[in-house]
Amino acid sequence: MSFLSYQHFPIFTIMLYFLGAFLIVVFGKAKALRHAVAFLCTAGPLALLISLIGRVMVHGEIISYWMGNRTPVGDYAIGIALEVDALSLFFGLLVATAVFVACLYSFRYMERDHNVPQYYTLYLMLAGGVMGLVLSGDLFNMFIMVEILTFAAVALTAFRNKVTGALEAAFKYLVVGSIGSTCILAGTIILYAQARTLNLAQLAAVIPGNFGVSTKLAFALLFIGFCTKAFIVPFHPLAADAHGAAPASVSVLISGVLTKSGIYGIIRLVFFLFQTMNLGTMQFWLVFLGSVSMFVCVTMALAQHDFKRLLAFHSISQIGYVLTAVGLATGLGISAGLYHAMNHTLFKGLLFLAAGAVLHETGTTDLGKLGGLAKKMPHTAALFLIGAASISGIPPFNGFASKWLIYQATYQKAAETGNIGFALVTVIALVTSTLTLASFVKVTQSVFFGQMPEECKNAKEVPFGMRFAMGILALLCILTGLFPGLVTRYLTEPAAKAAFAAGNYINAMMGQGYAERIMGAAAPGAPAVSFASSGVWSPLSWLLLLMIALLAICVVALSGKYDKVSVRSSKEVEKKYQLFYGGETQSFSQVGGGDLFWGFKHNWRHYFSFMHDLHSGIVNDYSLWAVVALALAIVYALIVL
């Protein structure tokens, strides 16, 4: 195995991040050097992982790597392993992309802060933690990486500790996050007691089929632990607090990457380690949790009046989509869920960066204090609109492509199982999507359009570096929306297939034939997975039509044969070009975010006030939710599994 062989790439990927973190501590005082190191250490892993796409995604190879070449001895894994199958690589690519783009963004974004070297150190630690988590083939290492990323995320949340709520958010996150981490540790160790191994592949071969009481307990603990990391519903207030207070580039990571690591953990847990996904109740619980997450969080988002906090609630709502789709346990479902996970990283990253740009220029993200920024920041506004259209699922952007697959998957599942409950999930998903649209209409109106308050008059377009980073994400949003066929073929479907092929995963790690030997006839190989959907959607031809139509209409409109009256606009204040105020002089009057959608909120007022009281902001309450969720999970595991 040569030193530069592709088998080394996963470990290089993880090490580059940590190496970068270390180098910045040492050499970070010089700005140029710092930026160079940060750039190289985020671009490098991305390049390394992209170079693996051909092997892993297309040819279905699974890379297993034993640290120090300590391969299993006598069917017994003693070394520490990294294992990269299509699923790991898929999440790894998401992580690397988000980290790279957010890093480009932070070069200019973090300029005005103090202690910038520490920021980059923590940032790279966070990136390395998540990357280590998704590429690891060892349960205890997963725990270590979870701790590293939680720590880095907490520290980064509190990084701007003068911002209202930053410390508070960090503390709440630390407490509930620690409960989650402790659950993961306890679950890991109980599994170890049962199987005397920590290797994922070996555990996956030994555990399924022999569930004792302790194994079931371990399942519940691990499940809740990863739910904490994904911020699924009882844990969602933490995400909202943390995203809202952290610098925008960190919010991108927390929302786009950290939540994905939780989802990754859940997938590994239910599809590989315990292989419980064939149980109807397990599917029901995942879909239920996902649906509740998406609906509760989107309604919470509608009630927010802070730009970033609103986006944070939407993150969890979108994660709910992912979990729902994954919980269907059909090929189409998982493929759709992973597609949406990818899209979420892209568009939510874009939206957070746009929010960061607004914060950078105006110093606030309060929806009530902003307005009319599209005039001062046209590029940011356009990029934000792309992100907003994506997340609201407006065709032809990427959010629509994946949501459309999710609708198909849920409804198809309903038709296959004859269970009308899954049809209800389709309905919830679609209504949630419309509510998402509503809340982004709210942001658009109250931040970028409408009238400009005096305080925002000094805003100007953000530096090119920041726009460039946003532009990359916007471009990816459009491309992944226009070519859903390519995305599913080369990225999500291989990953979805890998989720079913636990047998291959075990064999790649433990040697050919191991899975069959240990698990007997039950060894799940690589079953034929169907990705057929019952609908049709070809975004490219639709877009082409729209373009032609728009062009034709514009040509007619501009030919101007019928309309000699020119469109005039004058710079001096003239009565004619003032807004119509019933005859009064124009004065500042903005329909703010809180005033919108009264007709909706009024009908749901009891629900909204109930939810508002529930999210009390007291850390004890959130911990209590965590404990209750843990208790429920344990009861479920003991009774059903």
Place this chain on the structure above:
Amino acid sequence: MLLVLNALKYLAYILIFPGFLFSFLVGMLLTGIDRKIVARMQKRVGPPILQPFYDFFKLLGKETIVPDAANRRVFLLAPLVGLAGITVLQLFIPVFHFHVFDNVADVIVILYLLLIPALAEILGAAASGSPYAGVGLSREMVTILAVELPLLLVLLAVAKTVGSAMGRGLVFSLSTIVGYQELHGSLITKLSMIPAAVAFLLIIPGETGSHPFDTAEAETEICEGMMAEYSGAPLGVYKLTHAMKIFTVVSLFVALFLGGIGAGIQNLVAAIGLSGAFAGALSLLLQILVLVLLSIVLTIVCISFVHAITARLRIEQVFKYYWTIVTCFALVSLVMAWYGL
């Protein structure tokens, strides 16, 4: 050469039939008939049926004022995007047997494409900076929220009914749904689809923003709401988009529930003993004629009658109405379809 011919063909589809020109004419006609019928119901003479055309062309000749507070580019581009969106959407809705595209979009996509004109309007309104427009767009969004749920349930019920009848589980493709009806008769003849059809009929005025549900454009309380700052040609484009949207929604109803009529027309043409290209043209012509007639009837029933006998609702009443009564109808239909009634 073939490519050029094809391109010309598609351009003709987009610009003439069933795209822009056709839906422009029919939509305007429907609006005119609507105004006339409302006037007659109020014992007035009413405007001429061509009045919407006059309004449209007059608006083209007016000055367009862009307020200083407005975001110029979005303000002027939004109406055009909305118009292009509705034009393209029109291509996806089959005219009985005739459909331009087979596999470009299904009913869920159409559900979303129906949003685009409304969204363009919302963007334009937000860009105008007027507080009246702000209130208007808030109401428009709530109306969208209100209508979306029952409409979606109706579409799911149809997808399930056709799917289980064809033994394929689900069918989302609109042309397949119409094709199924040509073979087995219109869906409205099925017991389980009657509540869905009723729900859709109740949705039509909400989706097109006509009278009891036109809170978003209440001219007396919020100065035309979203269009408070629009004048001249862009306003005309908006009026046109509205008119076309009426036709789109109504013909969507025809495609979903009355698709079986197309087969009847073809049989009729065949019964006369015609064949060949002439028969095809004649049958297409008849189909278009029937579609226009059906649209007129539906417009009168769903929009004009309702307009003449109701007063404008408050926005929270609109929301409540759609999420309770209409949703119930659609839900009944979905459950019946689910259990194969």
Place this chain on the structure above:
Amino acid sequence: MFKKLIEESTGKSPWLFHINAGSCNGCDIELVAVLTPRYDAERLGFKLAGSPRQADIVVVTGPITAQSLPRVLRTIEQVPEPRCIVTMGSCPQSGNVFRGSYSICGPLSKYVHVDVDVAGCTPKPEAVIDGLALATKILQQKRREMK
């Protein structure tokens, strides 16, 4: 290419915007009466618009009080070209019974060019329709003169 069509249409679809400049409401009621079944001005294409941006004809009633004057002028200014200004009732032109009051700034023609004046206190609906029809003619003329 639509020039002719537009000119033709301008005469057939005049939209009204109504400004009350301190009127006693008599004229306002009467303007609404014009749109009721008995007189039905809609058959000529008349329609009340909600915003001055969409109007062609501005109908001013009332004696132009000092408070209302700047508002009236601003609103008229915000109506896009071609536009017509119609004063309804005697007040906007002569001040009627309010004439000489310290708070009356009329007549309106001191400030803007008034195209049609429908006199009477209040004018009959027939007279109003006649005046509006005349304004429509003027409107069409103005459109023709705009290039």
Place this chain on the structure above:
Amino acid sequence: MITLNYIASFFLIVLGLYCIVVKYDLVKTVIGLSVMDYGVNLLIITIGYHPGGTAPIFTAGEINPASVFVDPIPQALTLTSIVIGACVTAMSLSLVIKLREMYGTLDTREIRRLRG
């Protein structure tokens, strides 16, 4: 004897959780976190324990889960876990100090600017 260890570790974890949920004092919350952590550490070390086992020094040929020596892996894990636990405590205490400076209180019921 070993059972007592398991009971004790379970008791410690529950005690820690109880402390986090019920006590409205930031410092006590941190103490709860630590106690929970110690409970887990005790659990880990108990799992690796073999009654009468010797020190885990062996060569590759002798690996066998049933060998009569104490399992070394949990000890390594405990070490890591203790380090992490110390980090959690340090980090949370530093946050507590900052919070006290900013809010002037240690009562969790008053540290709730982010809510709703």
